[in-house]
Each structure stands twice: as structure tokens, then as C-alpha cells.
Amino acid sequence: MTQPGSRPAGASPGEPGDTGDTGDTGIVVRGVGRTYRDQDGAATVALDGVELSVPPGRFVSVIGPSGCGKSTLLRMVAGLERPDVGEVTVCGTTPQRAAEEKRLGLVPQGPALLPWLSVLGNVALPGKVNRRHNRRPEPDLVALLRRAGLGDALHLRPAQLSGGMQQRVAIVRAFGLQPDVLLMDEPFSALDEFNREAQHEQLLDLWEQQGTTVLFVTHSILEAVRLSDTVVVMAARPGRIVDVVDIDLPRPRTQELIRSPQFHAYELALRERLRDAFEQGVA
Template structure:
């Protein structure tokens, strides 16, 4: 009597949860009667909790893609996904935090009240929102500045306030459009380090746009390199460097090798 052989099916491959995704995303504008393709067939997937930077020449569609994820621009075609839902649902559900190059603080409101503004809009109690805002200001190194007005702060300090405000609703996704681009190099590197510490503590999915190759390498798990006319993804470069990142890593041969790879891709457009 022959024995039957029982075979075990292979284990299913489980994909990591999606933090952000662009699936065949296209975006075109009409300028003076002519169609301008800002993004062409962009396919990108970012896992939850991942830190990904986008770098590319001006006009490659970096900010356009971020604004699509932020529900500030519609797509012409394709599907954007934010924390597993549409950008609109993510925004309405307060899953999104956005930081732009300009801090965009309300000049008549104190630092504390600027950070608490999203919670005020949500109807949180005054005591609750002020407590949360004070905790976030401490996290970004601005404890003691709660009553200051924005004009009394340096540019770097204003950006810290903007980051605290973006974090006030405990977002699952943080979108950052060149937040340190207007700052001097010393301030920029210090804020890079502070951002790494915030990300490690809160673990949001981060999409970070920059024109700085060293900044992209230092901050990211992966770097998306884009080319212009039309805006498209050239390559996604893995940044296989240990976490947590330290300033000394900027001098490591591995760091410079990744920089060189990205610089080559930018120069050649992936060709």
C-alpha cells in the first residue's frame, strides 16, 4: 500500500505595509495652450516607517509629486496612495503632516499657539492642545520659546516650529519639501541630526525633497533620483549605512560611493 506524500505549500511572501505609493502616476499642466508633462508614469512604493528622499534637477516634478500625496494637486492619471488610502482620505483623517521650505507661521500667534493651531482646528481643549504643543517644542529643542513670536526666531528655529506643528496631529506620513534649503550649512546639518532623532522616536513614513546629495544620503533609507522633461524616476538608490546615523559617517568611503552614484545618475539622466 503506497503512502501518499503531503506537500507543504510555500509560505506566502508578505509585503511590508505601504506608507506611500505612486502607481502609474501622470500629471500634466496646460501652459499657454501647450501641454507640459510634469510627471510621466511614476511608479514608487515606500514602506511604512521608511525615510525616502527625492532628488533631481529643478522642473523634474519632485514638488508636484509631494503635492499630489498632500492632496494639494490631482493626478492626470494613475493612483497615489497615502498610508493605505487616497490622499484626500489621509488628509481628512489627519494622517498627513506637511513641511515646506518656508515655515509659513502666523506672525501674530506665539510659537506655542502656532504649533497648537491644527489641534485648535480639530476642536481639542485649550489645555490639551497647549500640553501637546509644549511637549513637541521640547522635542525640537525650543523649550522656553513658547511665548515668542516668529519674528523673534532665527530661520532654523522657525523651521523647528513648523516641524513641531506638522507633528502635532501625530501623523503617520510626514511630507517635507526642501525644509532646510534656505538655511546655512551648519544649521542645516544640525537640523538633519535632530530630524533623524525625531524620526527614530516617532517612526512616521517620511518623504523628503532636497537638492543636496549629502543631505539625501545622510537622512535616507533610499534615494529616488528623478530626471526632468518629462519628470520621471531614473533609479532608486539604496543607502546601506548603519542606523542611527552619525556626523562621522559623512566622511566614510561608503557614504562617498553612494554620493558618487547619485551624482552620476543626475548627470546622465540614467543613460
């Protein structure tokens, strides 16, 4: 049975099966493999033959069972690890060069704020580093913080903030760089459901304002459907892409839409694909 938005396994976001260049602000992963070895020499294949294209301005989520290589893939795109085989390009260049030019932003699972700086100081810090690569006029960071509901917290320090507020600061800090590509590794995993929904709205508001390309790792099916243009499903042993699902739902994705049969159809389809991916990994 054909499922909502289904494409052949291994097909990439964009045109079905297309793994070509996505332009100056996209992500391209070609034939990437990564193997780790323990002290005894035993090998674990984290990624094998991964092909992925993320077109400019798209919001693409990656889901899959634990150990399927989601975070490894994100670290490859961030330039924090290098593939054993294949190549990764971001904005038409290497991830390392894109990061140096401040074309790439990263939001990790934890907010990683400097405790001695205020909210405004933490958000402003990346723009003060390596100024020669600033490609655009500095944005109005106070306006960004206010847009994210942090206008009353500008001069507070991280210890004075809730976990949700700290994560919002980390997201605004990343958007404050005005990156062409934003990478997010389960940034809301530690939040309760109510705070997570609020963070979704703030994230989508900033994303729609700036038109940034987003690659987002999550374990939450609802989160993936609500946020994404496309969802990439991975399986483990070895880590690989087994399906790509386009989310053909209108924006904004309101609470009414989230409760609709169309939304639940995508949730069900992705749940079935995740079950298949898990079974493939343990077979």
C-alpha cells in the same frame, strides 16, 4: 559597474521592483501622469508613468534636476493636486481623506507660521482644527518643543526667531499631529550649512521617536544620503523616476560616518546618477 544600493530604473522602495500595497501607513503611486498646458495650449509633461512605493516607517528622499517634477509628485501625495492618469494612495486611502483624518503632515519650503501666535500657539493650532478626526491623545507639545531645542522660545512670536528656529517650529508642528505620513518639500534649503546639520539631527530625533513615514524632497546629495533609507532619482522632460538607491549605512549617521569612504561612495554614485538624469532631460 554596479553602484551602492542600485536597483533597476522604476523599481520602488521596498522589495526591488515591488509596487504593491505598503500597508496602512505607506504611500503608493501607480502609473501617475500630470500634464500642464499654457495659454497657447502648449503641453509640459510634469510626470509620466511614475511608480513608487514607500513602506511604513521609511525615510525616502527624492532628488533630481530642476523641473523634473519632484514638488509636483509631493503635491500629488499631499492631495493638493490630482493626477491626470494613475492613482495615489496614502495610508490605504486617498490623500484628501488621509489629510482630513490628520494622518498626513506637510512641511513646505517656508515655515508658514502665523505671526500673531506664539511658538506654542503655532504648534498647537493644527490639533484644534477638525477635532472630530483626532485619532490619538494630544501629545505633550511642550515636551516636543523642548526636544527640538525650543524650550526657551515657547512664548516668543515668529518675528523673534531665527530662520532655523522658525523651521524647527514648522517641523514640530507637523510632528505634533502625530501623522502616519510626513511630506517635506526642501524644508532646509534656505539655511546655512551649520544650521542645516543641526536641523538634520532634530528631524531624525523626532522621526525615530515617532516612526513616521517620510517622503522628503531635496536638491542636496549629502542631505539625501545622511537622512534617508532610500533615495529616488528623477529626470525631467518628462518627469519620471530613473533610479532607486538604498542607503545601507548604520544609524545614527554621525559626523565620523559622514566623513567615511562608505558615505562618500553613495554621494559619488548619486552624483553620477544625477548627471545622467540631467543629460537625459536635455537630450
